[in-house]
Amino acid sequence: MTIAQILDGTALAKKFKDALREQVRHLRQDGAVPRLVNIVVGNDPGACAYATAQKKVAEYIGIQYDLEILAGHTSQQELIETIQRLNSEISIHGIMIHKPIAPHIDYRVVANHVVPVKDLEGINVTNIGKMMLADTRITPCTPAAVMELILSTGVNLRGKEAVVIGQSEIVGKPLSLLLLAQDATVTVCHLATSQAGQLVGHIERADILVVAVGKPALVKGEWVKKGAVVIDVGINKVGTEIVGDVEFEKALQRASFLTPVPGGVGPVTVVMLMRNAIEAFKIQKEPRK
Numbered sequence: 412m413t414i415a416q417i418l419d420g421t422a423l424a425k426k427f428k429d430a431l432r433e434q435v436r437h438l439r440q441d442g443a444v445p446r447l448v449n450i451v452v453g454n455d456p457g458a459c460a461y462a463t464a465q466k467k468v469a470e471y472i473g474i475q476y477d478l479e480i481l482a483g484h485t486s487q488q489e490l491i492e493t494i495q496r497l498n499s500e501i502s503i504h505g506i507m508i509h510k511p512i513a514p515h516i517d518y519r520v521v522a523n524h525v526v527p528v529k530d531l532e533g534i535n536v537t538n539i540g541k542m543m544l545a546d547t548r549i550t551p552c553t554p555a556a557v558m559e560l561i562l563s564t565g566v567n568l569r570g571k572e573a574v575v576i577g578q579s580e581i582v583g584k585p586l587s588l589l590l591l592a593q594d595a596t597v598t599v600c601h602l603a604t605s606q607a608g609q610l611v612g613h614i615e616r617a618d619i620l621v622v623a624v625g626k627p628a629l630v631k632g633e634w635v636k637k638g639a640v641v642i643d644v645g646i647n648k649v650g651t652e653i654v655g656d657v658e659f660e661k662a663l664q665r666a667s668f669l670t671p672v673p674g675g676v677g678p679v680t681v682v683m684l685m686r687n688a689i690e691a692f693k694i695q696k697e698p699r700k
């Protein structure tokens with residue numbers, strides 16, 4: 412009976428953190444400090460806890476991490492003006508906007524006001540467009556984390572059947588482009604795939620399976636192909652426990668590699684944000700083409 416190797420995201424994140432810290436140490440020798448700003452609208456305790464965790468990682472690496480907290484009633488126009496001010500400040504190299512955001516603000520509209528070179532989350536139209544052309548210097552953080560976890564197994568993606576479940580703009584869709592850039596054969600499944608009764612068939616032939624839905628036990632362990640690499644992006648609260656979208660114990664019997672939840676994709680995602688911050692800093696220091 413196969414028992415999968417657990418893909419330890421915390422350990423992989425530590426490796427990246429140390430490598431990035433070393434890069435920043437060199438950058439700082441010239442007196443330059445990469446700096447990012449996280450804009451939070453409203454006083455959401457969840458946002459503050461998340462920001463504290465990010466700040467800790469940033470400080471370990473040597474990146475200055477600032478919070479710009481705006482009142483909950485800040486209008487979309489006022490938020491855009493804040494973004495424009497931060498866009499023009501040369502000491503700031505990266506900008507992110509905390510989600511979820513108040514319903515009176517259209518996240519997609521405001522995110523597109525961040526200049527592409529400071530778009531830390533890699534989600535504005537220019538950076539998404541660049542990804543389409545396989546320019547992945549700044550890529551969305553969760554898909555980037557998934558790719559690093561897959562690549563850490565040593566698997567060659569060329570010609571492999573990669574099945575992504577979930578087609579959101581922040582995970583599934585950009586991830587499909589990153590997998591395609593590695594010459595995998597990519598299938599993206601979503602709610603309609605399930606409703607059409609097709610989900611299991613796709614899962615059963617996946618050499619690489621990435622699940623990003625937000626439904627506990629959506630993927631039954633017995634559906635997983637023997638030897639598959641399984642990345643569980645889902646985060647679900649069940650009672651007092653946090654679980655993913657895949658039946659962990661059962662999938663462990665069939666997969667070759669499997670990420671735990673928590674401790675899989677999450678820790679690597681935070682580090683990818685920092686990698687983007689350093690990349691953004693470098694791009695801004697390069698001579699303009």
Ligand code: NAD
Nearest residue numbers: 577578579582601602605623624625644645646676677680
């Ligand atoms: P989303 O709600 O934007 O998208 C969910 C997707 O799942 C949609 O494409 C939908 O069609 C699909 N879906 C819904 N029900 C389905 C079903 N029964 N069968 C197949 N597909 C179905 O979600 P999201 O923002 O992409 O997040 C997905 C999950 O990943 C959530 O649990 C979220 O918390 C988690 N997440 C984790 C990280 C991380 O860093 N670990 C980052 C982002 C999101």
